[in-house]
Amino acid sequence: MTIDANRLRVLVEIAHAGSIAAAAQRMSFTASALSQQVAKLERELGGQLLERHPGGVRLTPAGQALVGHGEVVLGELRAAEHAVRAVLGAAPQTLAIGAFATAAKVLLPDALAAFRRDHPRARLSLLDLEPPAGYGLVTSGDLDLLITHRYPGMPLPGLGGLHRHRLLADPLRLVLPATHPAARRSARPRLAELAGEDWISGGHGVPNRVCLTTLAGRAGFEPAVAYETGDYEVTLALLTAGLGIALVPASVLTAANTHGLAVRALAGASPARQIHLVHRRRPTALAAAMAGLLHRVAGAVAARSGPPDADGLS
Numbered sequence: 001m002t003i004d005a006n007r008l009r010v011l012v013e014i015a016h017a018g019s020i021a022a023a024a025q026r027m028s029f030t031a032s033a034l035s036q037q038v039a040k041l042e043r044e045l046g047g048q049l050l051e052r053h054p055g056g057v058r059l060t061p062a063g064q065a066l067v068g069h070g071e072v073v074l075g076e077l078r079a080a081e082h083a084v085r086a087v088l089g090a091a092p093q094t095l096a097i098g099a100f101a102t103a104a105k106v107l108l109p110d111a112l113a114a115f116r117r118d119h120p121r122a123r124l125s126l127l128d129l130e131p132p133a134g135y136g137l138v139t140s141g142d143l144d145l146l147i148t149h150r151y152p153g154m155p156l157p158g159l160g161g162l163h164r165h166r167l168l169a170d171p172l173r174l175v176l177p178a179t180h181p182a183a184r185r186s187a188r189p190r191l192a193e194l195a196g197e198d199w200i201s202g203g204h205g206v207p208n209r210v211c212l213t214t215l216a217g218r219a220g221f222e223p224a225v226a227y228e229t230g231d232y233e234v235t236l237a238l239l240t241a242g243l244g245i246a247l248v249p250a251s252v253l254t255a256a257n258t259h260g261l262a263v264r265a266l267a268g269a270s271p272a273r274q275i276h277l278v279h280r281r282r283p284t285a286l287a288a289a290m291a292g293l294l295h296r297v298a299g300a301v302a303a304r305s306g307p308p309d310a311d312g313l314s
Helices: 005-016 020-027 031-045 061-087 101-106 108-118 135-139 181-185 209-217 230-238 250-254 285-305
Strands: 050-053 056-058 094-099 125-128 145-150 163-177 198-201 224-228 246-249 260-265 272-280
Touching: 005 020, 005 061, 005 135, 005 163, 005 285, 020 031, 020 056, 020 181, 050 230, 056 145, 061 135, 094 101, 094 108, 094 230, 094 285, 101 125, 101 145, 108 125, 125 209, 135 145, 135 272, 163 181, 163 230, 163 250, 163 285, 181 260, 198 209, 198 246, 209 224, 209 272, 230 246, 230 260, 246 250, 250 285, 260 285, 272 285
Parallel strands: 094 125, 094 145, 198 224
Antiparallel strands: 050 056, 145 272, 163 246, 163 260, 163 272
């Protein structure tokens, strides 16, 4: 038996969208039509691929295995189409990028402006993705480039044939109200000195919370997270109101108003989140051009972030 490529695409689209209804909307089909395609695929394979629940669908182990292979197959088909069109002089002038919020704010504007000047006819699209999501979309060819990150304590997703390059080592700074005793006491406080503080961080399982818990554990304490938020703008607002302390990436601070806050590098080796660029083994010419621009912009951001022992008091 040969698996039908169209049914395989339907399953991959459902997996990426998270529900049959969302996939149907993206593919301009009815939800019942997609359900029928999945049912036929399940009958052909002799096993269940999806589990329905009120919030959408969940892949079974068999479904996960098939989607992993399906992403590779769809990616290769798209790459083959692009290669043929290039030979015929009709390569699509499109570039799809996935990025998390900080990267979209700090890295992409300058890179996209330069790209637009060099490639005015290219059609660009941007998808907001919180890491570690997005690797499968690059594999399947839905995205040409993915800007993602890894905090200390978080595992790196497997590459599955993709290429990953570091764009930026983004140091994590201790941010606290300028009137806080720790800000007056030390230019480079030790994390262990802050064991009794109220922290502001993401919820359980969110990368920056995993990072804080990991670093605090190494320093011998469990952090008391008083306010949970994954939004650094909210974090900075809470800090300005004097409601706690937080670890914030330096790139976030370069574009933020830190008046009334103290920014400190921690004593010892400075922890950093690693910002990576992910693409297929053979990126398109447009993807390669954008990758070069992103590396250039990332270098400028690193220079603006300052040396590891920058004081940053404002």
